[in-house]
Amino acid sequence: MAADFRITVLFGALLLLAGLHSVHGFYIPGWSIKSWRDGDSIPLFVNKIYSDNTQIQYAYSELPFVCAPSGRTRPGTGLISGSNVALNLGEVLRGDRIMVSDYELEMLKDDEAHYLCSHKVDRAGLRKAVEVVKNGYMAEWIVDNLPAATSFVTVDKSRKYYSSGFKMGYSDHDAVTGKQRFFINNHVTIVIRYHTAPGRDGQQGKKVIVGFEAYPKSIEAGNRMNGLPADLHSVHTGMELTMARNATNMTLTRDLDTSYTPTEIDDGAPDATLTIPYSYSVYFREDEKLEWANRWDLYFVNQEDGTKVHWLAIVNSLVILAVLTAIVAVILARTIRGEIKGLAEGMLEDGKIRLGKFSKGLRSPRKSNEKGGLLEQVDADPADDAASDDEIAEDVTGWKLIHGDVFRTPAHGHILAPLVGSGVQLIIMCLGLLVLSCFGVLNPSFRGGFISVGIFLFILAGAFSGYFSGRLYRTFGGTLWKHNAVVTASLFPGLLFATIFILNLFVWANASSTAIPLGTLFALLALWLLIQLPLVYIGSWYGFARAGPYAHPIKANAIPRQIPAQPWYLRTLQAILIAGSIPFAVMFIELLFVFRNLWQDKSGHYYVFGFLAVVFVILILVVMETTVIAVYIQLCAENHAWHMRSFLFGSSSAVWIFAYCAYYYTYYLHIQGLVSGVLFFCYAGLACGVYGLAMGSVGFLTGYGFVRKVYGVVKVD
Incomplete structure (x- = not known):
């Protein structure tokens, strides 16, 4: 009965835990919802870049080829561009380095083209940019505690899901020379998805942010007015990471490929530089289907598609557990219990069990105040002692022999x-x-x-x-x-x-x-x-x-x-x-x-x-x-x-x-x-x-x- 009860409790606990799968580790997104009025300044934080091809991460703000922070105060936020955000211990250990950026976002205010800066990159910075693009680094930005996401759709095109981060650049091969070329994504289209705030804030016209999407693009430096291309939608040439001839023709034009190492400028000519212009666009789009409490769900859609595989893992585990449980039950219920019963009928002496003739049954052992064990000697009945000459000896082997050594100090x-x-x-x-x-x-x-x-x-x-x-x-x-x-x-x-x-x-x-x-x-x-x-x-x-x-x-x-x-x-x-x-x-x-x-x-x-x-x-x-x-x-x-x-x-x-x-x-x-x-x-x-x-x-x-x-x-x- 006790064994049946333990098994019932065990499977009840497993069923309770299995019920947790429906929430997939549901989340408590916060204790207070941040709501925004129309025109409120929304801070955008830059964090780090990471890659699946390497374990080395870098702080985005410390990259030598991106815009340096201006240090100006962001109105309405009390934040200063370039200031570091206080991090908890876990954030520091995981490599987060969050900083206030110069990107300007205002609630419900679209900005089709906004010039950020033009950054001059020397050969060392260019080499770093090529390394970042070549290794497939992703950038992590943060708005309202949401990481910037690249949007995808499922195979059947029925659902959209997010993948955190966006590509820093891309590469292709020159059609003529066959050399690998690298392009930096110097323009980002930011899409902020919002929803009417719940409760009283919603009645006052406030909004909550439920999505942060980033769509990077590489735009060439030429044909720009005030740092911006004439038409963002008609750009077909990307910003290539390469050094062109300088004004004095002292530098040989050469594309950066996987085996190229930039050389120093000869004859005292000034170091060549590459100017990378950065710009961005901002769009606000209402999403009525997505509530603030469920705004992280899109990051998990791709994992939910593997539910059947997770269940397969559980079934596989339960089968193995059932087999092991049966083996342990046999060991405890049959083998050991049977041998214990035999030992209870005899007496251990010098590696032998002396078994008496029990044709008339067994008498109960004499009580003792000493604590005994499995193989403790039991005083035999006087009648059995009289029949000692008729006893037979049987060899003792296995775990019964080592009873005096199992509790020895290891x-x-x-x-x-x-x-x-x-x-x-x-x-x-x-x-x-x-x-x-x-x-x-x-x-x-x-x-x-x-x-x-x-x-x-x-x-x-x-x-x-x-x-x-x-x-x-x-x-x-x-x-x-x-x-x-x-x-x-x-x-x-x-x-x-x-x-x-x-x-x-x-x-x-x-x-x-x-x-x-x-x-x-x-x-x-x-x-x-x-x-x-x-x-x-x-x-x-x-x-x-x-x-x-x-x-x-x-x-x-x-x-x-x-x-x-x-x-x-x-x-x-x-x-x-x-x-x-x-x-x-x-x-x-x-x-x-x-x-x-x-x-x-x-x-x-x-x-x-x-x-x-x-x-x-x-x-x-x-x-x-x-x-x-x-x-x-x-x-x-x-x-x-x-x-x-x-x-x-x-x-x-x-x-x-x-x-x-x-x-x-x-x-x-x-x-x-x-x-x-x-x-x-x-x-x-x-x-x-x-x-x-x-x-x-x-x-x-x-x-x-x-x-x-x-x-x-x-x-x-």
Whole structure:
């Protein structure tokens, strides 16, 4: 009955989580709606440029070939052009560098042609512009907290959807020479879609912005009046990134192709420059169908088309879970229970079970005040003692033989305890992020919120990390709990901080916006040492001194039993790979969507957290059941060193995920450059490390509970 109840609760929870798929991680766009009167000045912010072909991002305002900010005050906004917007920690870490621009937008005021500036670009700036266009960089602008979007339609042309950002330029090949030519998009048509504001603001004629579309265009510099072409709609030649002959004919005209490096000007001639004129158009269009509360939906339309694939991932996961559940049920309900019943009828002595003649039935065991275990000796009935000569001996093998060694202090307990503590800390962080994302607290309008809240949850979870680490450390016989607390608080954060600092050197060298400022590094260091470390210390003290060690049903033997030779599939590497392949099979379909949004389409927003939550819960259950099966097989092979292996069994699927990252990098991505490759594999390794620590803790705690349950199920009262 208890098993049936647990299964009912389990499937009820899965159905509840599956119901979350309908919202795809619905979002709470804000607590106050920004409404605009006719003629209000609308600020446009420029952020950064990014590309799917490289991991290097750049601040838009720092590009050497765009218009420099004028520094003038924007009337009606209180903002100054060129001033930086205050960012949260998550925005800084994700490479955002938001700045007030000189683009002038006034509510409901169309502007068909507006000249911005003409920027002179030298050879270094031109080389940078070619690099940006060649690598397919996208620009991110922001209006009313909405990123500029490129508009597309679905294959059946029934719906429109957005992709964040717009192209910085394009390339083609010269029809005569065959050389590659690069063009900069120096004109942007901005379309602001609006809707009548809800409530009282709408009655007062105010509007809300529900869409921000950007359509870039390349326009040649010639035939311009006051910096603007005579007719924007009749321009057929783009602004090519090339140096023409200068006035003194000292520079050879040559197009910039992939192998061209500009040379210096000879004979003291002035450096050649290219003047790029920038302009823009603004149009306001009413959209009656799109409400302000649903204005982010167009960014997710393309993800909704993959709903059937998400359901396929869930069905695949449930099938694997059902098979594992059946295997675990057989182990617990038949194999172990049957052997326990046999053990309850006999007495263990020197590796033999001496079975009496029970033709007249069994008498109840004598009560004892000592806590017993599965293999505790039971006083035999005097009548049975009289018949001892008629008893037969039967060999004891498998997990029954090592009952006196399974609770032996593990060889690497001083490392295992901090690993489990760090994993528990990461599990709490991941669960918190997933729950907040499913209920819309973390949404695209909260830019950088996922990283900021993740750091906050990780720091607070330090108390739980210290508790589990300290208590396990005490259980493993440790005495230096302060040292263990420092190791627990420094193990993962220290490795993470050191890795990020080294990677930051590469990013700094490329002048990327993803380079973490020195002040932010000191802030992260302060959060680690001044908040997280004390919390881990307090939790470790409570777990070590107050909660005390976990009680074991059987005492360990003084002399450890020798572990026999193991079959090939139970050797460390083979066992890890086999155990890790099962959880990987549960999640690899969903990983396709995660990878596509993280690596292949960084301009997109992964927002089907309902599906991800279901897969994550199933994944944890599969890791638990896989660990139970793997530990049981190991115990049957008379290998009592299960502690570290149970952790490795749980974390082993991280190896498969990293291999899948390498496969995805090779066959799906087009990342170029050594630095981008190093960043990709380092970030992938860190992500797999986080996953491995979290699932390793799940594996160890499950294996520990399983062993305690098995060897403590039969007790003598």
